[in-house]
Amino acid sequence: AQKITQTQPGMFVQEKEAVTLDCTYDTSDQSYGLFWYKQPSSGEMIFLIYQGSYDEQNATEGRYSLNFQKARKSANLVISASQLGDSAMYFCAMREGLTGRRALTFGSGTRLQVQP
Amino acid sequence: GAVVSQHPSRVICKSGTSVKIECRSLDFQATTMFWYRQFPKQSLMLMATSNEGSKATYEQGVEKDKFLINHASLTLSTLTVTSAHPEDSSFYICSASANWVVRGNYGYTFGSGTRLTVV
Numbered sequence: 001a002q003k004i005t006q007t008q009p010g011m012f013v014q015e016k017e018a019v020t021l022d023c024t025y026d027t028s029d030q031s032y033g034l035f036w037y038k039q040p041s042s043g044e045m046i047f048l049i050y051q052g053s054y055d056e057q058n059a060t061e062g063r064y065s066l067n068f069q070k071a072r073k074s075a076n077l078v079i080s081a082s083q084l085g086d087s088a089m090y091f092c093a094m095r096e097g098l099t100g101r102r103a104l105t106f107g108s109g110t111r112l113q114v115q116p
Numbered sequence: 117g118a119v120v121s122q123h124p125s126r127v128i129c130k131s132g133t134s135v136k137i138e139c140r141s142l143d144f145q146a147t148t149m150f151w152y153r154q155f156p157k158q159s160l161m162l163m164a165t166s167n168e169g170s171k172a173t174y175e176q177g178v179e180k181d182k183f184l185i186n187h188a189s190l191t192l193s194t195l196t197v198t199s200a201h202p203e204d205s206s207f208y209i210c211s212a213s214a215n216w217v218v219r220g221n222y223g224y225t226f227g228s229g230t231r232l233t234v235v
Contacts, residue, residue: 033222043207045160045226091159095223101213103150104224106160
């Protein structure tokens with residue numbers, strides 16, 4: 001079974017509008033972390049935001065916020081005020097357990113295109 | 117912040133030759149290194165996990181004799197693609213973790229990736 005599911009292969013958004021990228025996850029661990037990364041065409045993985053399973057508040061980092069719904073096992077990324085530079089692939093990822101000794105599992109990604 | 121330097125960024129090699137990819141943590145000690153492979157328009161797939169001073173653990177379906185991983189020190193891990201073939205052409209990226217949470221990335225620092233083309 002897929003541990004991380006991203007159901008939107010591609011998304012379009014108008015510049016300055018907000019967009020939500022969906023992510024659902026599956027784990028039996030009580031302790032886990034959820035990550036979002038941006039991958040531009042250069043290939044580097046740019047960390048955007050993190051949400052721990054015990055965090056009660058939704059994570060926010062500048063224009064990025066994570067809509068964490070634990071009961072539904074969803075961790076959607078919201079990008080506000082989209083910019084042309086936001087066009088890239090976006091990956092949701094999960095770490096099971098508390099430490100970085102375990103690898104991240106990635107979803108299939110969503111290609112976001114911001115239109116002027 | 118934590119930085120992982122990955123080299124080379126691009127490499128073209130002939131079929132049958134070997135290629136070595138290096139990942140070096142510049143300002144922290146990486147106790148664990150993860151190696152991923154990414155085919156075009158696909159996600160990152162974990163190939164192997166290596167801990168400093170011990171043998172790497174390979175994911176199912178990854179040939180350990182073809183993809184040699186060495187993590188001889190806390191600051192350097194290498195992936196060698198032996199007897200490369202065109203189907204090994206891919207984007208390879210490393211990710212280092214430490215025993216502490218690095219402010220800003222929650223424990224995982226990625227290299228910039230290596231685009232391997234085997235001709």
